[in-house]
Amino acid sequence: MVQNMLGKIRSYQARFSEKEKKIANYILNNPEKIIHSTINEVAEDLNVAEATVFRFCKHIGYKGYQAMKIALASEVMTPIQQIYEEINETDSTRTIAEKVFKSNIRTLENTFQVLDSEAFASAVTLIAEANRVHFYGIGGSGVIAMDAFHKFIRSGKQAFASADAHFQLMSAAQLTKEDAAVVISHSGTNKDTIRIIQTAAESGAKTIAITGFPKSPVSQHADVALHTSSDETEYRSEALASRIGQLSLIDALYVNVMIVNRDKAKHSLEKVREAISETRI
Secondary structure, X not given: OOOOHHHHHHHHHHHOOHHHHHHHHHHHHOHHXXXXXXXXXXXXXXXXXXXXXXXXXXXXXXXXXXXXXXXHHHHHHOOOOOOOOOOOOOOOHHHHHHHHHXXXXXXXXXXXXXXXXXXXXXXXXXXXXXXXXXXXXXXXHHHHHHHHHHHHOOOOOEEEEOOOHHHHHHHHHOOOOOOEEEEEOOOOOOHHHHXXXXXXXXXXXXXXXXXXXXXXXXXXXXXXXXXXXXXXXXXXXXXXXXXXXXXXXXXXXXXXXXXXXXXXXXXXXXXXXXXXXXXOO
């Protein structure tokens, strides 16, 4: 059973088609009514086909409408305060910390739920087989790109990243078909980032996007797209919450690439550890 169903529907909103948004809003606004309704009744209320409702249930991870209803009943009827609640100005510092931690946990759970296993495996292969891997990101996503560089420099793979958008564009123009470009952008609509992934593709490099929006330009331009899922609150933007999912995807890619290239990676890691040890007292 997919956990925290209502929270997942909220995080999927930007990914739904217009009909799916209609169904999603109906469920969010009438969860208890859904529990006591048939698929036919829901379809009639929304003036959509039963098949549309069924496909929606499949889209969010259930075998069908009945399975979705059971999960919803379990969630709605459980007398536990939902973790997607908003942060309030009257909350104590510890309560705010708790809500932030729970939001991060939910981001990780939801991101893993939407992870496309085939796309992820393809991304691992592209990076493992690449001669060089360049990480790109602007603003907050640039911090994630630098973290990725910090990890992959230990793997024995030639890894690169830059904080400057112009440097990133020049770097993308120098890539070849032997290289991989990992482009990070939560919205997938930043003009600089779009130009970077276009340039990387035009240079022949394999492109991997990490973004929160499957239909965004960055996602559409990528050979492989990996998606994060996060919620937005009054004091915490969706983009800010998505960093946890982005970092975890990078971690998962790194560990997989290390295993694929285990001999070279082990030697490289030992060299890095030896070099860093010289900096410690």
